[in-house]
Amino acid sequence: MAEGVPKLKKFKHSILSDHVESQEFQEIFRKHWLNQMSIKTKNLEIIVEPFRVCKISNFIRSESFMDDLKSELSEVQSKRLTMDLYQFEQTNDLANYCTDNIGIFHETFKTTMVTWMENNTNIELSSTISMTGSCYCDTDYLLCHDDNMGDRRIAFILYLMPTWSAKDGGTLDLFDTDDKGLPKNVVRSIVPEYNSLVFFEVSDHSYHQVAEVTSPELSRWSINGWFHGPQRECRPPHPQIECQLLDPIDKEEDLSYWIMDTYLTAGIVEGIQNDVEKKSYTYLGHFLKPKMYEKLSQEIVAESIKWKRVGPANLRNYEVAEASSLPCTLKRFYDMFGTISFFRLLKNYTQLDLVPDNKNMKPQMSIELQRWSKGCYTLICDKLSEEESSGIVDEDNADDEKSNINSSRGSIEEEKLQKRCIGLSLSDGSGGKKVDKILETNDDWNRDPFEDDKVLRSILKDKKPKVDKQDESEEASCSKSEDYSKRSPPLHPDSEDPEVSDIGDYLSDSLSEDDQDEEEEQDVPGTLDVIMQFNTNDVPESETIDYIDTKELDSALIHIAPDDNHLSLVYKQLSTCRLHKYVNHYCEGYFYNLICTYRE
Secondary structure, three states: OOOOOOOOOOOOOEEOOHHHHHHHHHHHHHHHOOOOOEEEEOOEEEEEEOOOEEEEEOOEEOHHHHHHHHHOOOOOOEEEEEOOOEEEEEEHHHHHHHOOOHHHHHHHHHHHHHHHHHHHHHOOOOEEEEEEEEEEEOOEEEEEEOOOOOEEEEEEEEOOOOOHHHHHHHEEEEEOOOOOOEEEEEEEEEEOOOEEEEEEEEOOOOOOEEOOOOOOOOEEEEEEEEEEOOOOOOOOOOOOOOOOOEOOOOOOOOEOHOOHHHHHHHHHHHHHHHHHHOOOOOHHHHHHHHHHHHHHHHHHOOOOOOEEEEOOOOOHHHEEEHHHHOOHHHHHHHHHHHEEEHHHHHHHHOOOOOOOOOOOOOOOOEEEEEEEOOOOOEEOOHHHHHHOOOOOOHHHHHHHHHOOOOOOOOOOHHHHHHHHHHHHHHOOOOOOOOOOOOOOHHHHHOOOOOOOOHHHHHHHHOOEEEEEOOOOOOOOOOOOOOOOOOOOOOOOOOOOOOOOOOHHHHOOOOOOOHHHHOOOOOOOEEEEEEEEEEOOOOOOOOEEEEEOOOOOOOOOOOEEEOOOOOOEEEOOOOOOOEOOHHEEEEOOOOOOEEEEEEEO
């Protein structure tokens, strides 16, 4: 036996293939893994860039064992999981299931494979492992994250699908990182291979994702989890997303050139202000004059516009226009949102301090013209980082806050965010509850907020934000319902078993009571989002811009549906997030969002 490679104690009646436990195989693996050397053989592949990943092919000895394992897994209770970061189905921890083959598989990993990993990777492990089953169907995904949470040391995936190809999606995508340690681009994709074990060390740079499944017939099955070990040192704080804040331009703009006269009359303006005060949002149909909107919709698709994709990938992925490259009319329209005239109109609509009347009042705004297509998304912490970079967080606590914002899904703040968002998809579905300062139920749209103003009522009710109001049998989520009956083999999405694993065990640690007690309402001013959408005729109604209060476990959501020539005004506090969920592969072409955020 080679020096320094302890002999493994084989699990009785080992289910592992002979080559996995052979001395020669382990020596080859150890040499290449420890020396950061790539290799590809019949049963072994080691990738060293962008981070070390190993694939062992033909991992399980017996085909019949694989078949029995899949059969038992199909009977394990599971839960459909949906939030901004992911959409798929997951079982609870397989340690709780003592069926013959699942029990043997779990025990093998807890004993033989823990020893194998420790001996050959030089990573110190404990006897603790986490293990669940996952099923991804058409349009399911798990976006960019690094798994770096708590005492996780090695992540693993065993693929269970006998037929799978790159055209079916569901690849394990690996991201490179920039000089700040943030994920940039997918530089390597691993196609799921039947009976292969893929694993990698969890680190600050192990950013990866499960690409969207694009097959309407096949389901991507796997058993996945982590080997645990000693707690790692806290990572250094990641830098913030830069958010350019602009002062109002001291320029008077003829707003009637763009905006329907109705929205500029005193009575209508007062009515809008009352509506915003009561509900903190409003939705104004046919806001721009039709000819102007048509002209803008034509110019926004001009090939001369330069688009830049923005990240980092663990927070957002869409394109932003270079303002200097916009065609003439579109550029003038874009600039109009920064004029003192439009600031003044928004003040009249909302009564927010958006006009610099004295030296102590310095309102500002940010603006993005966004281009969206399949594969684009934002995540919940994107909103918090904007607020952070805008100076809203107290300077005395800035260092502490920076460590909580813009890090991957391993920081304390993001643990809190995840737990709250998990509550949305796993709660009893009481989506009709009011959320402080932002949400009301649909009943508010049925009463007469402006008894004496029929014109305004018809405008506001022409199109309105969608607010979930669900019965107890439904889950509060952003995604459309799906036909589970087409899945083969079927899982149990409607299980009410309290033992069903939740994604909190998959991506984040639990919140302690002390962490929850630290949550205090911050006395900070809110912000106003102003949203105009373009070319949405072919966009599914499910592709919404959503607002959510992250402090509410059973929070309802505002869904702003894709709709042309409608202006949305949403006042939001620090705890309120704006997110645009993942756009799936059925969305063809481009659609556009002009989003401005105004700060008192």
